[in-house]
């Protein structure tokens with residue numbers, strides 16, 4: 001049984017929840033590895049980016065640029081809140 005294959009998956013990195021492009025037969029990333037996320041940043045993962053390794057339960061805010069690019073790529077209607085520029089930065 002195979003669920004609908006998404007092109008991307010969410011990855012905590014650099015204090016935000018970014019999207020990364022799925023690759024076939026890819027192993028899950030580990031702390032210390034670098035990931036290139038959908039919005040173009042290359043980020044080194046740390047323990048706090050993995051819920052199972054966190055000392056405190058951190059909530060990473062979703063990267064709006066990754067969310068916007070994901071929606072655009074998959075043709076998902078964009079939530080109204082995301083069509084405005086990200087003022088949090």
Ligand SMILES: [Zn+2]
Pocket residue numbers: 017018019037038039040063064065066067
């Ligand atoms: Zn991002």
